[in-house]
Amino acid sequence: MSLQPHMEDFVQYFSGINLSIDSANFDKFGLKAKLKHYQKGELLITQGQPAPKVFFLVKGFVRYLNVSVEGKEFTQSFSCAPSISGSTRAMTRNVDALFSIEALDDVICLEFDWQMFFEKMQFQPGFMQAYNRLLENMFIKKEEREYAFVQDSAEQRYLTFLDTNPQLRDKIPLKMIASHIGITPIALSRIRKKLQ
Amino acid sequence: MSLQPHMEDFVQYFSGINLSIDSANFDKFGLKAKLKHYQKGELLITQGQPAPKVFFLVKGFVRYLNVSVEGKEFTQSFSCAPSISGSTRAMTRNVDALFSIEALDDVICLEFDWQMFFEKMQFQPGFMQAYNRLLENMFIKKEEREYAFVQDSAEQRYLTFLDTNPQLRDKIPLKMIASHIGITPIALSRIRKKLQ
DNA sequence: GAGCAACATTAACCTAGGTTTATTGTTTGC
DNA sequence: GCAAACAATAAACCTAGGTTAATGTTGCTC
Structure with a gap:
């Protein structure tokens, strides 16, 4: 069995x-x-x-x-x-x-x-x-996400994403990260440049 | 009993x-x-x-x-x-x-x-x-809220709020509505003026 | 290797909404 | 009735992020 x-x-x-x-x-x-x-x-x-x-x-x-x-x-x-x-x-x-x-x-x-x-x-x-x-x-996850959208800047949401999803950060295109944190790929690009 | x-x-x-x-x-x-x-x-x-x-x-x-x-x-x-x-x-x-x-x-x-x-x-x-x-x-409610924050403008979120919470709209101060839809009272005031 | 299709970046410009500061109602308590 | 505290509006200014359009970049497939 x-x-x-x-x-x-x-x-x-x-x-x-x-x-x-x-x-x-x-x-x-x-x-x-x-x-x-x-x-x-x-x-x-x-x-x-x-x-x-x-x-x-x-x-x-x-x-x-x-x-x-x-x-x-x-x-x-x-x-x-x-x-x-x-x-x-x-x-x-x-x-x-x-x-x-x-x-x-x-x-x-x-x-x-x-x-x-x-x-x-x-x-x-x-x-x-x-x-x-x-x-x-x-x-609870959705609740945390709610906080993030209301209280954090896009930059902070990006950093949080990298931090909490290390297994994904190099496996998916950046545009998916952008669309997940609620910004355009262009905005993400700007943020990444600034962070360099 | x-x-x-x-x-x-x-x-x-x-x-x-x-x-x-x-x-x-x-x-x-x-x-x-x-x-x-x-x-x-x-x-x-x-x-x-x-x-x-x-x-x-x-x-x-x-x-x-x-x-x-x-x-x-x-x-x-x-x-x-x-x-x-x-x-x-x-x-x-x-x-x-x-x-x-x-x-x-x-x-x-x-x-x-x-x-x-x-x-x-x-x-x-x-x-x-x-x-x-x-x-x-x-x-499911949090999920709907997630959509609203990402896809709707503040104005749309305000209208949706009025629509889905008729029992609250006249009982609470506007600043609470503002803080619920994720904007400042000033921004809400601007939106309301525009809608008049 | 040429050509194509996603992806990513950059620059220029625009706009929604934040911030600051004031002004005007409007409750609340004495 | 007045002061104090709060709520709402207004104007002036600022900034994060959207939009458009151009330019690289990395693969593919033929």
């Missing part, structure tokens, strides 16, 4: 958030996932379309990308394996996604159907509690 | 989020709260101090207020009864609060100890699920 490939990683990740699950018990849930591969540039979910899936990134990294009506790109966030990805809004409220999730790399992930994921969770308090933790962390 | 004053309101509020609790069952949890009154201007929790409490606002409304190192006020959000209030970060991570919660009115609320609240939740899936919903909604 063994878990499907990479599911072990998922259980471990969730265990790290809340220690009340182990693989043996987990197997009993019958939670199934599709193993998926995405190549650099491909989309896991697409802005404007339903996205009733939760992803567990086994390898690679992605960004959450919103394109405004004027055609401007905004990188809401990055997510690096191992991590959970998906649009909370789209899956829990059953509406279209407000952003796309783009592979920035070759990505290996598990894809869960949210409906099933949610139902299984109902019957396993430890599982639900881990999801709780996840939501708390996500909320 | 009856609930303590206003607890019924709390149960109803939580039921509205997720229908799996009713007062009769709820009473069995033994979840206790202190009934508190705050006068306009008083603080429910204080920035820089521990805040291991969850509040249920029975009457009145509050704002979440952060003061930066340079002394600038930022109103993170408003909350009107009936609603749950508190610092998710401070209570779940057991750290000092990054903002104060200020009564903008005479406030009546129930005050729960987070530790107890959390423990009771563990044994009542329906309760935890309601908390889950709450977190999801909080997260």
Whole structure:
């Protein structure tokens, strides 16, 4: 009785958030996932379309990308394996996604159907509690980001980004950093020149 | 066997989020709260101090207020009864609060100890699920706010505020609206003049 | 190696919103 | 009724960052 490939990683990740699950018990849930591969540039979910899936990134990294009506790109966030990805809004409220999730790399992930994921969770308090933790962390991150946008200069946000995302700083184009901290690539260029 | 004053309101509020609790069952949890009154201007929790409490606002409304190192006020959000209030970060991570919660009115609320609240939740899936919903909604709101800060002009944020908070627009000073949408009162004044 | 397509930088200019300082309401308390 | 404290507006000025457009730069692919 063994878990499907990479599911072990998922259980471990969730265990790290809340220690009340182990693989043996987990197997009993019958939670199934599709193993998926995405190549650099491909989309896991697409802005404007339903996205009733939760992803567990086994390898690679992605960004959450919103394109405004004027055609401007905004990188809401990055997510690096191992991590959970998906649009909370789209899956829990059953509406279209407000952003796309783009592979920035070759990505290996598990894809869960949210409906099933949610139902299984109902019957396993430890599982639900881990999801709780996840939501708390996500909320707290957005709150920190709110502070950053209101209180910090673009320069400070850039420095904070470099500081908190050392694993990304040399792997992604600068324009993605710019669109993540809410400025144009030109403004970022100016800031970088000044900092030299 | 009856609930303590206003607890019924709390149960109803939580039921509205997720229908799996009713007062009769709820009473069995033994979840206790202190009934508190705050006068306009008083603080429910204080920035820089521990805040291991969850509040249920029975009457009145509050704002979440952060003061930066340079002394600038930022109103993170408003909350009107009936609603749950508190610092998710401070209570779940057991750290000092990054903002104060200020009564903008005479406030009546129930005050729960987070530790107890959390423990009771563990044994009542329906309760935890309601908390889950709450977190999801909080997260989604912050996400919407993130979009607003990055994509909308101050003028647009002001109009959106008026639109989505009709119950507040005439009850709070303009400077609070300004500090909520991330501009100075002077800038808001300019915008209002232009809109006349 | 030529040609093309992203990416990054630079310079010139523009604008939204910050800052400072005053002026005018408007509550609040004595 | 008056002073004190706060809230809102106004004018003058300043600056961070947007916009446009030109110029490099780094790969690709053929």
